[in-house]
Amino acid sequence: MMHSKPQISFITACRTGNLEAVKVLLSDPDVNPQYCNNEPLEAALINRHFDIVKLLLNDKRVLSDTLNLTRICIKSMCFTLESLEVIE
Secondary structure (H helix, E strand, C coil): CCCCHHHHHHHHHHHHCCHHHHHHHHCCCCCCCCHHHHHHHHHHHHCCCHHHHHHHHCCCCCCHHHHHHHHHHHHHCCCCHHHCCCCC
């Protein structure tokens, strides 16, 4: 699978916690927030960039099954749901 430059930049921004870059890149039509089985969301979650996790989960392109799976993952990893304030 060939990765586009915007998609690589997006994943890197999610991984490193660069919220402003994530916001800008989400407006790029070549960027898919669910790319490669939600790699951007996973990168943000693993690195505890909850502001980015919240932004991604609020993106309309992220499917509801991803939201449900993420809710389960967050609970199982013992992260505080209060940090996200997204899933009700």
